[in-house]
Amino acid sequence: MDIDVITLFPELFRSPLAVSIVGRAQGKGLVAVRAHDLRQWADDARGTVDDTPFGGGGGMVLMPEPLKRGVEAVKGDHGDGKVILLAPDGERLTQQIANELSLEKHLILICGHYRGVDERFRARYVDREVSIGDYVLTGGELPALVLVDALVRLIPGVLGNFESAMEDSFQEGMLDCPWYTRPQVFEGEAVPQVLVSGNHAQIRKWRRQQALERTRTRRPDMV
Ligand code: ADE
Numbered sequence: 001m002d003i004d005v006i007t008l009f010p011e012l013f014r015s016p017l018a019v020s021i022v023g024r025a026q027g028k029g030l031v032a033v034r035a036h037d038l039r040q041w042a043d044d045a046r047g048t049v050d051d052t053p054f055g056g057g058g059g060m061v062l063m064p065e066p067l068k069r070g071v072e073a074v075k076g077d078h079g080d081g082k083v084i085l086l087a088p089d090g091e092r093l094t095q096q097i098a099n100e101l102s103l104e105k106h107l108i109l110i111c112g113h114y115r116g117v118d119e120r121f122r123a124r125y126v127d128r129e130v131s132i133g134d135y136v137l138t139g140g141e142l143p144a145l146v147l148v149d150a151l152v153r154l155i156p157g158v159l160g161n162f163e164s165a166m167e168d169s170f171q172e173g174m175l176d177c178p179w180y181t182r183p184q185v186f187e188g189e190a191v192p193q194v195l196v197s198g199n200h201a202q203i204r205k206w207r208r209q210q211a212l213e214r215t216r217t218r219r220p221d222m223v
Contacts, residue, residue, distance in 0.1 A: 001104065001155055003033045004074040004081065005144050006067065007111040008049070010035035012141045022149060025158045033148055034074075038062075041069035050114055059115030067110060067121045074108055081106030082127045085117060086140030086147065090129030093147065095170035097130065101147070102154035109147065111140030175219060177210040 005013060013035035017023065025031045039047030043065065050060040071083055082104050091097065101107060110117070110126065122129070132143040152158055154165050169176040180191040194206045215222050 001031045001102075001151070002078050002081070002106045003031065003109065003148060003151075004078060004107070005033065005035045005109045005111065005148075006038050006070040006074070007035055007141055007144070008038050008113055008139070009111075009141055010037045013145065016145050017148070021158060022152045025152050025155065028157070030155050030157050031152050033152075036070060036074065038066055038070055041066040041073065053115060057115070060113075061115050062113060062117045062121075064118040064121035064124075067117065068125060071108055071110075071125050079106055081108040083108045083110065083125055084147070085110045085112060085122060085126045085129045086131070086143040087112045087117065087129050088131050088134075088136045090131040092134070093130050093132050093143075093150070095150075095168070098147070098150040098154060101128075102151045107151075109140075109144045111144050113139040173222060174211045174215045175222070177207040177214065 007013070013033070017026065017033050017035075022031070022033070026033065038049050042049050048063075049066045050062050053059070053061045075081055082101075084101070084107055086109060130143070130147060132146050137143065159165050165171065167176075180195060184191055184196065192206070194202050197203070
């Protein structure tokens with residue numbers, strides 16, 4: 001999968017994408033994530049990409065032309081891609097949306113900033129708008145990183161069998177069960193007996209019951 005990110009702050013993407021599972025996935029050639037500085041597509045030498053809103057009001061709005069040039073440039077370099085705008089008024093990110101987007105070959109993520117993004121760019125060039133939750137961040141960079149992380153781990157070959165993404169919280173419409181590791185007794189509390197019984201059918205059943213119970217109490221809206 002190819003992911004191009006268009007942003008005012010490409011440096012924000014460097015270390016989060018270089019380490020851990022996303023870093024390894026890039027190393028294995030399963031995904032390539034490139035962050036591009038929007039200012040390179042500005043009209044003037046100063047790199048102006050935003051302006052005050054028509055009609056007044058505080059903040060700045062990202063202008064449509066630099067964004068359009070950016071989208072066309074990365075499409076030209078890496079084939080047609082699906083354009084996703086990160087914005088607080090987009091559809092709320094869910095595991096289902098991550099599953100859908102993980103099947104795309106090329107994504108172009110646009111990080112909004114300041115007051116927002118000119119509506120004409122949104123209407124003409126954006127295929128899908130995604131929010132990571134009902135709160136407002138200073139820009140779309142952290143949401144883009146959240147989306148990249150959620151997508152990359154779903155790409156076949158990125159996680160080993162042991163870490164199968166299909167067993168995660170939300171993937172089956174349920175939260176995950178509790179997990180335990182060594183030591184077997186911590187501050188006087190032993191791990192549940194069934195987990196050291198060696199009875200794998202019983203362990204599967206226990207985990208399912210625990211997942212269901214956890215979902216019922218923590219997220220009744222999901223049941
Ligand atoms: N930009 C600012 N806040 C955001 C949010 N919650 N989701 C996506 N993009 C954003």
